[in-house]
Amino acid sequence: MKKLVIIGQGPAGISAALYAVRGGADVTIVAKDGGALQKADLIQNYYGFEKGISAKELIRQGIAQAENLGVKIISDEVCGVEFGADGYLVKTLKSEIVAGAVVIACGTSRNIPPIKNIGEFEGKGVSYCAICDGFFFRGKKVAVIGSGNYALNEYNVLKNIIDDVIICTNGETPAFSASQAPVDEKKIVSFQGDEIIRKIVFADGSEREIDGVFIACGSAGAFELAKKLGLETANNKIVTDEKRATNIPGIFAAGDCVTGLQQIAKAVYDGMIAGTEALKYLKQTS
Ligand SMILES: Cc1cc2nc3c(=O)[nH]c(=O)nc-3n(C[C@H](O)[C@H](O)[C@H](O)COP(=O)(O)OP(=O)(O)OC[C@H]3O[C@@H](n4cnc5c(N)ncnc54)[C@H](O)[C@@H]3O)c2cc1C
Known part of the structure; x- marks a missing residue:
């Protein structure tokens, strides 16, 4: 099966990885940092932790859980995703990765400089x-x-x-x-x-x-990556259907970069759908 590349190691990216890798996919996550969750403190509204859990510990455990199941995690920054001969080419600051399918799970950040009349x-x-x-x-x-x-x-x-x-x-x-x-x-x-x-x-x-x-302020966020690929966007979010599929086959999006509540539970749900659907897509196209 061709490789699934997931951009982001937040709750959406990790959840997508868990579902895809357990279904037999070859999964690589590329992420530059801990995303929105690393700015949070104690998480009290996520299922399963009787005293809540520190956001940093939740991130650490998510990453370890994915790695234990065989997900490869690369610490790097994605600059763009392009159409390639064998699917997609995920371009990072340090390398290029060939992917049969991509899940964009980059969170919300969109770096627009505060310049008058931009x-x-x-x-x-x-x-x-x-x-x-x-x-x-x-x-x-x-x-x-x-x-x-x-x-x-x-x-x-x-x-x-x-x-x-x-x-x-x-x-x-x-x-x-x-x-x-x-x-x-x-x-x-x-x-x-x-x-x-x-x-x-x-x-x-x-x-x-x-x-x-x-x-090109900061790093490429979901919006910039979407623009480079020609993905449909609305209100700075990537437009997907209920399967978290975008308008381009093989490109899925999940979490805060997709419309809906910006919460861990919703990001995990989105990741589950995107990971499952990306796996189906890879099985059909590999
Ligand atoms: C201060 C604060 C407190 C919060 N408290 C709560 C709470 O109590 N409960 C709750 O449910 N939610 C809370 N949230 C919201 C929650 O953190 C988000 O909804 C959730 O993290 C979204 O997950 P995500 O995976 O979509 O994105 P993120 O967690 O933002 O992850 C995005 C990932 O994409 C990566 N990335 C982005 N661009 C690139 C690039 N170009 N190349 C490589 N990697 C890239 C980032 O490094 C990161 O790994 C809080 C958020 C904040 C900011």
């Missing part, structure tokens, strides 16, 4: 996906907004297509070295333009003429 220019020069939209900006000037390795990854994608690319870190110190990409570290206050974006305006009053801006 929403006004979405689709009018402001993009969230270098691989999708870079082509439209050939021969033009673009900036990537972000300061982490995800911003550098988007820069490298754009650099293959466009000559004039700069990373604007919006007042933050870049996580990469100056030799890897040209950087402008000034704080951004707004974008300006008419029917399309024309300028970035900085806090010191200076401006940069621009034809396009690619937002």
